[in-house]
Amino acid sequence: MPTTVDLRVVDKSPVAEGVVTLTLAAPHGGRLPDWTPGAHVDLVLPNGFVRQYSLCGDRWDPHTYRIGVLREPDGRGGSAFVHDELSVGDSVGIGGPRNNFPLVPSRRYLFVAGGIGITPLLPMLHQAELLGTGWHLLYGGRTRRSMAFLDELARYGEHVTVCPQDEYGLLDLDTWLDVDAGTKVYCCGPEALLAAVERRCVTWPPGRLRTERFVPRDSGVRGEPFEVTLARSGRSVTVQPGQSVLEAVTAAGAGLLSSCRQGTCGTCETGVLDGVPDHRDSILDDAERAAGDCMFPxxxxxxxxxLVLDL
Structure with a gap:
């Protein structure tokens, strides 16, 4: 578990059906670490659960963080605790911020959000406005009642297209993704949306489409054991089928920090010195995977x- 700082919940507000925001501040009003659009934090709840949430507030406010939390009926209990148990005045731990989804320079942006996937994109819209860069947001959800931050988005006028599924059906990706080569596309939302966008953009050059997942990709794993050598100590361990590299190297005393254990948060990024990793994360892009010089164990x-790891 990464190092955390204790913050206090200073506001908890419903912003859509099944979505609340938490505003967090230092107990004595101190300055919080700076962050950039696309960043997320680890939220360490009083019951010990650790979950990752995108920062969706004002990055120029040095004293508060804001996150949005969707109640996940089939989740592992973290979102239910936030909705049902966490109250203003409670203390929570925060790890980070970290950014695996940075906003890079572009002549123009198309942002595509599905449901709670709007959260990392909100600060990006603000940043694009500040820079005077052309942009548009396509925002889908089940119903208007379930789509968070519609009131905040209203100020952007025609820059935003809101398409609730019960009114318009599924997003018309073929039309919206027909954009010129100078447009970068940022997409966040449920796996079905991300997979559909990736299929539509499969012929694009690396870097034009950038996605962020809240849950890991579906993937198979190598069924045979393999060896991992820790370069700094020279020690080797065998990773068994059904055992993660993280579990094996931690048992060997590597002391590697971790958080989500799903390949979505980036905490355990590790350098690869020799061998070819089998990437199963939801963070690296195709070029970074091909380079093979890091992995999320x-x-x-x-x-x-x-594999020889820089541990």
Whole structure:
């Protein structure tokens, strides 16, 4: 678990059906670490649960963080605790911020959000406005009642297209993704949306489409054991089928920090010195995967019989 600081819940507000925002501040009003659009934090709840949430407030406010939390009926209990148990005045731990989804320079942006996937995009819209860069947001959800932050988005006028599924059906991705080569597309939302966008953009050059997942990709894993060598100590361990690299190297005393253990948060990023990793994360893009010089051992494995890690 990464190092955390204790913050206090200073506001809890419903912003849509099944969505609340938490505003967090230091107990004595101190300055919080700076962050950039696309960043997320680890939220350490009083019951010990750790969950990752995108920062969706004002990045220029040095004293508060804001996150949006969707109640997940089939989740692991973290969102239910936030909705049902967490109150203003309670203390929570915060790890980070970290940014695996940065806003990079572009002549124009198309932002595509599905449901709670709007959260990391909100600060990006503000940043694009400040820079005077052309942009448009396509925002889908089940119903208007379930779509958070519609009141905040209203100020952007025609820059935003809101398409609730019960009114318009599924997003018309073929039309919206027919954009010129100078447009970068940022997409966040449920897996079905991300997969559909990735299929539509499969021929695009690396870097034009950028996505962020809140849950890991569906993927198979290598069924055979393989060796991992810790370069700094020279120690080697065998990773068994059904065991993660993280579990194996931690048992060997590597002391590697981790958080989500799903390949979505980026905490356990580790350098690869030799061997070919079998990437199973939801963070790296195709070019970064091809480079093969880092991996996320909480989920990723090996395509070769041996990996040498910078641990």
């Amino acid at each position: 909480c989920v990723s494995r090996a395509r070769t019989d041996r």
